[in-house]
Amino acid sequence: MTNPPAAPVDLDALRASVTRQGALVRGLKQNGGAAEDIKAAVDELKKLKVQLDAEIAKQGPETDTLSKADKKAMDDLLIRKMFVVPSFEIYGGIGGFYDFGPPACALKANLLRAWRRHFVFEDKLLEVECTNLMPEVVLKTSGHVDRFTDLMVKCTKSGECYRADKLLEDHVENFLDKNPNLSAEEVEKHRLHATMAESYSPEEIHNVFQEYGIKAPGTGADLSFPIPFNLMFQCQIGPEGNLIGYLRPETAQGIFLNFRRLLEYNAGKLPFGCAQIGNAFRNEISPRNGLLRVREFQQAEIEYFANPKDMRHPKFNLVAALELSLLTKTNQLTDGKTVKMTCADAVAKGIISNESLAYYLARTYLFCEKIGVDLKRLRFRQHLDTEKSHYATDCWDLEIKLTSGWVECAGHADRSAYDLTVHSKKSKVEMVGTHKFDKPEKRKIVEIKPNKGKMGRSFKADLAIINELLEVLKEDTEKALAFEAELETKGEAVIGPNCDGKQFTLTREMLSIQVVEKMVSEEKYIPSVIEPSFGIGRILTAIFEHNFSTREGDDKRGVMSFAPVIAPIKVSVLPLSSNAAFDPFVGELEKIFDEDDLECKVDTSSVAIGRKYARADELGIPFNVTIDFETVETRTVTLRERDSCAQVRIPISDIGAAVRNLVKGAQTWQDVVARYPTVAAAAEE
């Protein structure tokens, strides 16, 4: 009797172990854990990584993304057909800048129209367009001036700069290539540095650079100590040179700045959402991966403002039963499984923190469906607690599987009241919503009666800080009562410290505090914000990869199977030859499609019809209308569907409506096939 074959090790579970152990290491470091604990945790992490890599090698590569050959064919097509080309190409180009040529420009315009239709129009959101240039005060207040950085090292000879983590990753890869005979354990020790590169502190990564003796590429000279490099482009506004401006690193801030006017425009009613589509700029140290990491890109963002005490969404019932693929923070730290769950369940179980956040995950899912992202290669991954921005209370990334792995293409953050709070504080402009009760409610109100003269004489310039601290005290009935009791018994009490660590001793004569019950009819609050944020270039990359395939012909032909609603060109008109006899018929067809606003491309060149189809397929034209001598005679056309290559014969009087309804989704290709006689696809090759 032989042993049964071993069940394949569960890769998800193994990945989760690595994630969990990584989180543990980060946690220990953040909380200043003992050196030996950290070392032990790191050793364990190493072991797990070795195991995972070995398993991946054994089970073979995953096959749900483009093959290397197809990826190459696609990249070639994208540049050859002028979808996306390097900017300033005739001057040698600059990393991280791309231009959109005619087909991608139209594709993007259609994608943005679909986005606007789906998110803005259907939900009656507001929309604004704010400036790309912003003064320093805005981005200082938002935290970008201080925190929007990557670690950078500089060649002491040439002055060239490198992103420290990427340089380390590349170095480790090269090192392992050049040393093929290392033991598995040694390999793992090196690989760990690459894995950890992004989360090292300046000191840590500097030590690793020393350990390896990493020098500047090219020159071989020493590298500087790593320093944080701010990713915002800075310039001067106005001629004086004393007003610093930045190109916005995200579109969100403009919406926050306009909150008060937007609320007024919305007749004072909350919740409401406001969208903005526009450019954002990040001075990446090492741009790479085509449109995935660029220096200038387009965002489409929504800020949905709501009462933090009531995060229900009025249209949640429409998506409650929708199933989403969720990779929760818990699962990332346990079995690593992505689970399918309805929005209603996820909210009920507290996995997604509230209805409004869940509503937007669902809407994003439905949007992906409309624009032709493969729903099997899509998941929502929750941020780990150790990974979240300081202001976010919950955050879910839309991740799409591409050849470069799972890529974040949209974020959905519950930013709480962070943004409005900081801008309101800095600008001294109140940014609040008002919740009107159905009927007046009884509330305990803290009333503070200060002796202004005494306070003023004692504290002078500090009075403003004390007043702020008293405002905070007002919000907590218990604390206020305790403070009053202390004043009463000890004659004095300490208030503070505030965020700058300042505290003050107040005396009995300076103030008295009481708590009274009052009937109130409304309550003010700083709204919480749910922020769905889309990187348009990344979504486009997903659309390219998920819709590209090759078809065997005389040579391998690329096909872009864009969803008709976003296809840059909806229909092509292809006379069988360049014979002038076809011209009037071509003109007639063009007019028909123009009247329906259907972008149409005519190919009257003399190449064979198969070649014309191939050209149309490369541009992703979903419907092709062919005319030959027979169809001219019978006033019909041959209509070919791009993906199936199936063909039907249709009277010219019907062709406008047929294509219009196919593009709108008002009828399917099957409907058309059922209605009109099919034609053998003889001309295909």
Add this chain to the structure above:
Amino acid sequence: MTNPPAAPVDLDALRASVTRQGALVRGLKQNGGAAEDIKAAVDELKKLKVQLDAEIAKQGPETDTLSKADKKAMDDLLIRKMFVVPSFEIYGGIGGFYDFGPPACALKANLLRAWRRHFVFEDKLLEVECTNLMPEVVLKTSGHVDRFTDLMVKCTKSGECYRADKLLEDHVENFLDKNPNLSAEEVEKHRLHATMAESYSPEEIHNVFQEYGIKAPGTGADLSFPIPFNLMFQCQIGPEGNLIGYLRPETAQGIFLNFRRLLEYNAGKLPFGCAQIGNAFRNEISPRNGLLRVREFQQAEIEYFANPKDMRHPKFNLVAALELSLLTKTNQLTDGKTVKMTCADAVAKGIISNESLAYYLARTYLFCEKIGVDLKRLRFRQHLDTEKSHYATDCWDLEIKLTSGWVECAGHADRSAYDLTVHSKKSKVEMVGTHKFDKPEKRKIVEIKPNKGKMGRSFKADLAIINELLEVLKEDTEKALAFEAELETKGEAVIGPNCDGKQFTLTREMLSIQVVEKMVSEEKYIPSVIEPSFGIGRILTAIFEHNFSTREGDDKRGVMSFAPVIAPIKVSVLPLSSNAAFDPFVGELEKIFDEDDLECKVDTSSVAIGRKYARADELGIPFNVTIDFETVETRTVTLRERDSCAQVRIPISDIGAAVRNLVKGAQTWQDVVARYPTVAAAAEE
């Protein structure tokens, strides 16, 4: 017998005299005319200006723009309804930056869609989207780094900067206000400085500043000598700090850089046009006049590439008979009259330099008609020869009459081959079109046979320059033959100088030249460029001013009569009261309009219907659908047209199609009135 009343002096003619005299003064200055000639010309200019001002005062103000009261009401509406608001308002704002709120954001999106439909879609142009940030080499080559400047003076105490010409204008105005008893001649002397401010050289304007003793506003301190200030925003690309970038001051350059790929995309065929819609940035020293002079704005530009030897346009026949209002350069210098002339005539008479340029003037006119610019307040003004950019061979501005005068809202320049030539030279990338002859033609070809060894030894590094000079020689058969003759007779000849003033003596042994006749089948050329260029913010300003009016009601109510095609909201649904009984009916109507992609706004508030109409009118909603208890019962609605306030009763089953066809322009309001019973407008106030 009394004298007949004097005929009013012709203001146009008087204005033309001023223009003509101004051009003469500029011409004299540019060509270094004698001081006494310039003085005489300037004195004459002064006299004419006095005369013109007196005439304008006598004949009264022109009345075809908004009254001061209406302009104020409009500006108030624009900000109150969040069309256009100052950016960073909560932090005090910064001159020259504006945000577009929900109604203007939608209006602009619709305007751009109409632009794209009209210019790109109907003429099958290409479209690209290039980056906002560009490296220095691009803008150095285009001439912007050296020449895109305004004169600036700086306060020596505070460092604050002022645009010199504007400061002078303001100073003169104040000076005249404070000195009301000056003689007419003295007044005119001062006013002339204001008129000439923009065209003074740094030295000239400095002298005028000295004459007046102009000091810095506020501080009263001395001002610096005027220096040219470059209007481009500069920043660093990448972390090294050695790659200077600029925010583009116009969208045009990105198209030129992509010319070669665009030509390839267009299967090598010329002529073709390429459009780009996007932001441009200018660091104005003194931004003013709302959206008319801002630091960040949107452009929509077309570069139409054609063979300079054949500037016919394939669709010219469609516009040949269209009459345009032209203010030619000749008329500006003679009688000052704007003339009406067909495009065909204007081209035939050589007034507009070619068909392609005239075609675009006509297309711009038709676009203005579509979007609701008042065609009576629109003209095309040709640039004077003294005013044109160095590269332009002909240029016509679309000027629109606004409260601030005639404002340039679009330009139409024949830029000749300037842009492609400079970028091609700098980048060493060939940018040419190919004209294939119908049959081969006989051509004289200059052939140069160099002795490369001899040349190389004699000139070494200068050989490249000599080769360039020889390439130029090749293009002129006569000169080439003369050169060869000189070599033959004298044994040597001088070639050059080139643009740097270098010249070289070549000898008989170094080369021989002959001219041969050859049959050639094609000819290469650097395409000429026609550039229609729209300032979207200025067009929007024109739309606001030309569509705003006030209507008497309980109080004066503003109405925005936007053309339905660009109106931000197409239809409002207005139940007579906030009674919940209307809710299902409102929902039904919303669904009907949503399905037709008609932006719809519901007002269920409890205010009177007259107030709801007023709100809708302020947002420029062209159609209002009212429901009351009677209409609910009969399943009808009342449809009100914004501009006439007329109302009809329509069955709910017809309302979707009725509004859709009104918005598309497929039917007029008269058609609707003819078909359905009218309703008295009792509810209007």
